[in-house]
Amino acid sequence: MALVSRLQSLSSSLSSTHFRKPNSLNPQPICSLHFNSFSYSSPFTEKNSIERYQRDQWLYNNQLEQTTLCSLPPDSGSDFTRQNDIALQLPELRKLLQVLREKRESEGGCGGGKCGPGNVFLVGTGPGDPELLTLKAVRVIQSADLLLYDRLVSNDVLDFVASDARLLYVGKTAGYHSRTQEEIHELLLSFAEAGATVVRLKGGDPLVFGRGGEEVDFLQRQGIQVQVIPGITAASGIAAELGIPLTHRGVANSVRFLTGHSRKGGTDPLFVAENAADPDSTLVVYMGLLTFPSLAEKLVHHGLPPQTPAVAVERGTTPQQRMVFAELKDLANEITSAELVSPTLIVIGKVVALSPLWPHTSKEIFSLLEAI
Numbered sequence: 001m002a003l004v005s006r007l008q009s010l011s012s013s014l015s016s017t018h019f020r021k022p023n024s025l026n027p028q029p030i031c032s033l034h035f036n037s038f039s040y041s042s043p044f045t046e047k048n049s050i051e052r053y054q055r056d057q058w059l060y061n062n063q064l065e066q067t068t069l070c071s072l073p074p075d076s077g078s079d080f081t082r083q084n085d086i087a088l089q090l091p092e093l094r095k096l097l098q099v100l101r102e103k104r105e106s107e108g109g110c111g112g113g114k115c116g117p118g119n120v121f122l123v124g125t126g127p128g129d130p131e132l133l134t135l136k137a138v139r140v141i142q143s144a145d146l147l148l149y150d151r152l153v154s155n156d157v158l159d160f161v162a163s164d165a166r167l168l169y170v171g172k173t174a175g176y177h178s179r180t181q182e183e184i185h186e187l188l189l190s191f192a193e194a195g196a197t198v199v200r201l202k203g204g205d206p207l208v209f210g211r212g213g214e215e216v217d218f219l220q221r222q223g224i225q226v227q228v229i230p231g232i233t234a235a236s237g238i239a240a241e242l243g244i245p246l247t248h249r250g251v252a253n254s255v256r257f258l259t260g261h262s263r264k265g266g267t268d269p270l271f272v273a274e275n276a277a278d279p280d281s282t283l284v285v286y287m288g289l290l291t292f293p294s295l296a297e298k299l300v301h302h303g304l305p306p307q308t309p310a311v312a313v314e315r316g317t318t319p320q321q322r323m324v325f326a327e328l329k330d331l332a333n334e335i336t337s338a339e340l341v342s343p344t345l346i347v348i349g350k351v352v353a354l355s356p357l358w359p360h361t362s363k364e365i366f367s368l369l370e371a372i
Contacts, residue, residue: 006224028127042185043128043154043318044343045171046202049117055158059089085178089168093187097194098164100145117224118145118196120188122212124175124205124231127345129317130156140229144199147185148192150210152203152343154318173342181211183313185218187205191215192224203343209286211260233257234345235284243355244347246282252351255282260288260295277302282349289344293332304328309352314340325359349368 017097040104056161104115126132141147141160149158151171161167169188170179179187184200191198199252206212206228216226232354235257246255256276276283288295290311306329313323324334328348335344352358 013107027184041320043148043315043320045151045153045169056169058166059168067109081102095166096146097120097190100194100196101193114205115195118198120198120219120224120226121202121229122200122202122215122226123205124207124210124233125153125157125201125203126232127204127234127237127317128152128154128156128315129237130154130159132237132317133160134158134229134231137229137231140199141201143197145196147199148187150203153201153334154203157201161336181214185215188215188219189222192219196272200233203234204237205231207255208233208235213231231340234286234343235317235347236346238313239284239319239347241317242313242347242357244311244313245351245354246347246352246356251354252280252282252349254278255281256281258283258285258288258295260285260291277304279303279305279308279350282347282351284345285348287343289335289340289342289345292335292346296328296332299328304348308348309350309358310346310348311344311352312340312344314342314344316345323357325355325357325358340362 030282035282047260100118101115121144123137123140125137138160141157142162144162144165146166146168147161148168148170151173158167158323167225170187172178188198188200193305200206200212200215202210202212204210212228219226235246235255245252247253258276283299285292286294289312306327308328309325310328311323312324312331312335313321315321316323322338322340324338324340325333326334331346353360
């Protein structure tokens with residue numbers, strides 16, 4: 001009964017701080033006006049893309065058929081959109097919980113009248129290329145009853161999902177979280193307690209800037225065991241795609257992963273320690289597009305040579321991959337000129353010049369590496 005009350009609490013909490021009640025008592029149908037046409041050029045699930053609603057249409061029942069009747073304005077605000085989506089999804093989520101409970105009971109999954117929880121997997125899907133998935137990840141994806149997937153799980157990866165499985169988008173972008181982290185925790189717990197095989201799909205590796213550790217910790221404290229299936233993190237996958245060795249004898253003896261996100265938001269990145277500006281190390285910056293100008297200034301201030309080779313890669317390993325190579329002092333301007341968008345990974349260090357795509361001659365590369 002706890003899992004039912006938990007889902008009911010999601011509904012009742014629409015009037016609370018986290019779930020304010022939508023403006024109308026009756027949720028508005030999904031409106032074609034707030035589909036994002038930009039998503040057609042993206043390998044990922046962009047904000048309110050039509051692909052997302054088509055993939056998750058079980059949650060909206062017949063709402064998609066009513067798109068011509070809706071009156072939702074095209075820019076009604078992310079908070080309204082989030083509230084409306086949750087209100088529309090709740091009835092079908094409750095139905096699915098009931099179906100899963102009944103399925104477990106009919107299959108004899110309750111020994112001695114006590115039902116054990118289902119299986120929960122945190123699965124890393126890599127940087128976007130579906131051929132970089134592990135065999136174990138594919139097997140688990142195909143066996144799932146319910147998959148909660150992030151924005152940076154590519155559309156091609158989702159093609160591996162079984163036809164009778166249910167997909168639920170819980171992605172986040174700057175300024176728009178379809179579900180809060182706490183809501184994701186509760187969804188995972190509710191469906192695990194219902195006996196489902198629940199798969200949490202995350203781009204890259206789930207334990208590298210993916211908040212996977214928080215989800216594992218929460219579920220384990222509730223008595224739910226979680227299996228983590230690693231994925232190729234963006235740093236490894238994208239560097240390999242560009243022919244950049246993250247470490248190289250005599251050039252880089254260590255590699256460091258940094259987050260470009262500021263915990264307080266804005267354009268100032270998290271504090272960069274002085275030892276991050278080591279010319280003999282490779283720096284890989286995740287989620288750093290907005291904060292990179294400030295980050296570059298701090299790195300130079302702490303002693304990293306301004307002529308250090310660097311590259312920014314948008315949508316790495318996918319057919320839509322774009323990149324700009326430049327010295328550290330020039331990269332921010334090059335990113336702006338190229339109009340790169342998220343997700344963009346930034347690699348900084350002498351090893352970047354070893355890429356066959358680095359736009360300088362071998363002689364120039366040797367001179368550069370000697371100078372740094």
